[in-house]
Amino acid sequence: MAALRAVLGCRGAPALRPPPGQSRGAAGGLLQRLGQWFYEVEVVMAWGERLRQHRLRSRNAYRSFLRDTYGENVAAAVFTLSCGGGVRFEGQDSWIRPESHWRPEVLRLRDVPVVALDLSGSPLNYNGLDNLVPLTRLQHLDLSGCPHLDDWALGRLHVFGDTLQELSVARCPRVTERGLATLHHLRELRRLDVEGVRVPSPGLVRILLEEMLPDCQVLGMDLGDGTGTPTGGEKPPA
Amino acid sequence: MLRWGRALRPRRGGAPGGAPGRPLRTAAPLSSDIFRELGRGLGRLGQTLKDQLPALEHGAGGWTPPGTPAGPRPPEEADVVVVGGGVVGWSVAFWLKALEGRRHGMRVLVVERDPTYSRASTVLSAGGIRQQFSLRENIQMSRFSASFLRNINEHLGVPNEPPIDIQFQPSGYLFLAPPQRAAKLEATVRLQREEGAQVALLSPTQLKAKFPWMDTEDVAVASYGLEDEGWFDPWTLLNAFRYKAMSLGVHSCSGEVQGFITSAEDTVSLQTARIKYVHIHMPDSLEYQPVTCAIVINAAGAWAEEVMGAAGLPGVLCQPPLPIQPRKRYVFSWHCPNGPGFSCPFLIDTTGAYFRRDGIAGNYLGGMSPPEEDEPDTSDLSVDHDFFQERVWPRLARRVPAFESLRPRGAWAGFYDYNAFDRNGVLGRHPKLENLFLAAGFSGHGLQHAPAVGRAVAELVVKGRYESLDLRRLGCRRLVEGEPLEEDGVV
Numbered sequence: 001m002a003a004l005r006a007v008l009g010c011r012g013a014p015a016l017r018p019p020p021g022q023s024r025g026a027a028g029g030l031l032q033r034l035g036q037w038f039y040e041v042e043v044v045m046a047w048g049e050r051l052r053q054h055r056l057r058s059r060n061a062y063r064s065f066l067r068d069t070y071g072e073n074v075a076a077a078v079f080t081l082s083c084g085g086g087v088r089f090e091g092q093d094s095w096i097r098p099e100s101h102w103r104p105e106v107l108r109l110r111d112v113p114v115v116a117l118d119l120s121g122s123p124l125n126y127n128g129l130d131n132l133v134p135l136t137r138l139q140h141l142d143l144s145g146c147p148h149l150d151d152w153a154l155g156r157l158h159v160f161g162d163t164l165q166e167l168s169v170a171r172c173p174r175v176t177e178r179g180l181a182t183l184h185h186l187r188e189l190r191r192l193d194v195e196g197v198r199v200p201s202p203g204l205v206r207i208l209l210e211e212m213l214p215d216c217q218v219l220g221m222d223l224g225d226g227t228g229t230p231t232g233g234e235k236p237p238a
Numbered sequence: 239m240l241r242w243g244r245a246l247r248p249r250r251g252g253a254p255g256g257a258p259g260r261p262l263r264t265a266a267p268l269s270s271d272i273f274r275e276l277g278r279g280l281g282r283l284g285q286t287l288k289d290q291l292p293a294l295e296h297g298a299g300g301w302t303p304p305g306t307p308a309g310p311r312p313p314e315e316a317d318v319v320v321v322g323g324g325v326v327g328w329s330v331a332f333w334l335k336a337l338e339g340r341r342h343g344m345r346v347l348v349v350e351r352d353p354t355y356s357r358a359s360t361v362l363s364a365g366g367i368r369q370q371f372s373l374r375e376n377i378q379m380s381r382f383s384a385s386f387l388r389n390i391n392e393h394l395g396v397p398n399e400p401p402i403d404i405q406f407q408p409s410g411y412l413f414l415a416p417p418q419r420a421a422k423l424e425a426t427v428r429l430q431r432e433e434g435a436q437v438a439l440l441s442p443t444q445l446k447a448k449f450p451w452m453d454t455e456d457v458a459v460a461s462y463g464l465e466d467e468g469w470f471d472p473w474t475l476l477n478a479f480r481y482k483a484m485s486l487g488v489h490s491c492s493g494e495v496q497g498f499i500t501s502a503e504d505t506v507s508l509q510t511a512r513i514k515y516v517h518i519h520m521p522d523s524l525e526y527q528p529v530t531c532a533i534v535i536n537a538a539g540a541w542a543e544e545v546m547g548a549a550g551l552p553g554v555l556c557q558p559p560l561p562i563q564p565r566k567r568y569v570f571s572w573h574c575p576n577g578p579g580f581s582c583p584f585l586i587d588t589t590g591a592y593f594r595r596d597g598i599a600g601n602y603l604g605g606m607s608p609p610e611e612d613e614p615d616t617s618d619l620s621v622d623h624d625f626f627q628e629r630v631w632p633r634l635a636r637r638v639p640a641f642e643s644l645r646p647r648g649a650w651a652g653f654y655d656y657n658a659f660d661r662n663g664v665l666g667r668h669p670k671l672e673n674l675f676l677a678a679g680f681s682g683h684g685l686q687h688a689p690a691v692g693r694a695v696a697e698l699v700v701k702g703r704y705e706s707l708d709l710r711r712l713g714c715r716r717l718v719e720g721e722p723l724e725e726d727g728v729v
């Protein structure tokens with residue numbers, strides 16, 4: 001394998017031109033070679049990282065073929081289910097989950113709008129939102145514990161401004177107060193769960209959120225009790 | 239303090255996104271864990287070994303006897319010499335290495351005269367990125383840059399280093415237009431939407447509903463960027479480019495480019511020439527070092543024209559002169575406890591004054607470009623505080639009544655790399671110096687365009703033509719032909 005070859009140091013690329021000026025004799029030469037060898041290892045690491053990113057990308061890919069055949073709602077539902085999440089269409093009381101025998105059922109619902117999505121703990125990221133943004137009737141969105149959801153992604157939720165009533169971004173490790181600030185677009189929001197989101201001063205952020213979304217109940221970020229801080233180590237204000 | 243934290247990279251606890259054992263439903267395949275574990279162990283070992291190395295190419299750290307110039311000496315030869323180590327220079331250097339066909343194929347040297355960056359525009363800027371420009375190329379560059387910054391760890395991440403966090407605040411730009419400019423603004427927004435930017439037009443009523451803290455009386459229409467607009471930390475971006483470029487083998491040296499030797503012999507009937515050597519003057523010494531080079535890139539920002547005036551470039555070849563000059567711009571910072579809250583965008587007033595939120599503790603920063611006839615003296619970076627009191631504050635307080643009472647916190651000044659000809663970057667090959675490429679003159683939007691500019695210039699050098707974005711119209715030809723390519727949205 002190429003990776004192995006690189007690790008073993010048999011590479012095809014020509015060696016670096018000797019660095020100018022300095023040299024420390026044989027020991028320096030050996031150390032330099034070791035340094036280069038580890039440069040190769042870094043390249044292998046970079047491949048590993050790229051592979052991870054490639055996987056993440058393919059799981060978040062936009063499924064335009066589904067949309068073309070079954071419409072936006074089914075496409076969003078299938079995406080969510082394939083991420084291990086749950087879906088509720090308008091008029092339904094129960095969630096469709098990946099465990100249930102969902103395929104025929106979902107594909108029949110092509111003209112029924114999706115009203116609720118549970119994507120908690122899924123690998124959803126900015127690109128994956130491509131599958132969701134066409135939804136026009138979404139009221140409930142659970143994104144809690146999504147490890148790849150970041151502030152850039154939160155910035156895309158404005159498209160649900162007219163409909164979204166409940167949102168959870170609880171325990172999303174990459175969400176910060178900067179992303180939360182974009183939620184002012186969600187005029188209909190009534191419940192926002194931000195428990196465990198890392199922000200510098202939870203009390204202040206909560207006040208700012210409540211001021212920005214006056215009709216919305218903000219959950220999980222309590223004045224100074226430290227739930228919002230990464231370690232809970234911050235002292236509550238006296 | 240006032241400037242953004244100079245701490246190099248914010249290290250967040252628990253490496254977001256990379257934390258092992260996160261509650262992913264479907265377990266990641268085993269192989270990636272092997273990579274990860276291998277990475278850690280070998281990374282540590284590699285670092286230990288590297289620390290034993292004599293200060294090799296970059297000379298980072300290491301003791302030097304007093305009296306020797308700080309930083310490494312430049313190599314005697316390089317394939318590409320980049321003049322100026324601001325965000326544009328380092329972006330070009332990074333992309334050259336990213337696009338080079340084979341590893342270690344090209345020796346790239348970045349020359350920066352001030353390693354503390356005390357005057358570089360990059361670190362003195364307001365850190366904004368927007369899609370709302372009036373020139374197609376600028377919109378396209380912004381779209382490219384936004385996507386680059388969004389995926390910055392894929393581009394600039396270095397194995398075994400904490401992820402890069404540029405602290406992007408996605409709050410959008412809000413441009414306000416009075417009745418006489420409403421039609422123009424609407425036309426510009428149409429163009430932006432054509433290019434795929436998400437921009438909303440707001441009527442005064444909608445504006446008031448969204449931002450109740452604003453006085454909308456004389457506003458006819460507003461355009462509001464919904465995605466990929468906001469502000470970020472310029473230091474982090476500059477460092478990320480620099481760190482990544484150096485990890486890919488780019489050489490850097492501190493010194494000033496003070497002269498050139500060209501192939502020109504007879505200076506009278508001269509049509510074109512090539513630069514053969516660059517003379518780098520070492521700091522605090524009388525020495526200079528000639529560096530043989532195949533290609534030179536002028537990324538000296540506000541000083542790009544000064545570089546062209548350096549010794550050794552025949553005057554006839556530098557015609558027409560670059561219309562790029564330093565223009566001093568102030569940024570003021572203030573505190574206002576009941577100012578615009580969390581939803582505060584980067585607001586560009588009808589009068590040209592601007593402000594944005596700075597953090598969440600009731601601090602703001604803003605400024606304004608002075609009228610042409612009142613351009614301040616550019617010999618230093620001193621701040622004229624009356625400018626805030628007399629020009630900026632009254633305008634902002636009219637727009638945001640809460641700003642009538644505020645407490646100034648501080649201010650700084652920086653130089654726009656101002657293109658007096660048409661306020662756009664000058665990009666590409668020099669018309670007469672065959673191996674000189676220009677990348678300067680971005681007039682207040684160079685920070686956000688740096689990722690795209692770097693890639694474009696690197697494509698020209700490596701592939702001989704633009705591939706990802708067609709930026710030919712930003713080339714030197716418009717200067718030669720005297721046809722400006724105007725950008726209306728210069729703040």
Ligand SMILES: Cc1cc2nc3c(=O)[nH]c(=O)nc-3n(C[C@H](O)[C@H](O)[C@H](O)COP(=O)(O)OP(=O)(O)OC[C@H]3O[C@@H](n4cnc5c(N)ncnc54)[C@H](O)[C@@H]3O)c2cc1C
Pocket residue numbers: 321322323324325326327349350351352355357358359360361362363364365366367493494495496537538539540541545567568569651652653654655677678680681682683684685686687
């Ligand atoms: C107040 C202010 C606010 C701004 N706000 C924004 C904004 O919101 N968004 C945005 O996108 N842009 C903004 N800008 C513009 C942006 O900062 C610049 O366009 C951008 O930083 C230019 O980058 P640069 O690398 O070309 O220049 P610089 O960062 O200035 O780098 C040029 C470097 O070249 C070095 N140099 C010069 N001559 C020589 C020489 N002869 N030898 C060696 N080195 C040399 C200098 O020391 C300098 O470090 C702002 C600028 C200012 C002043």
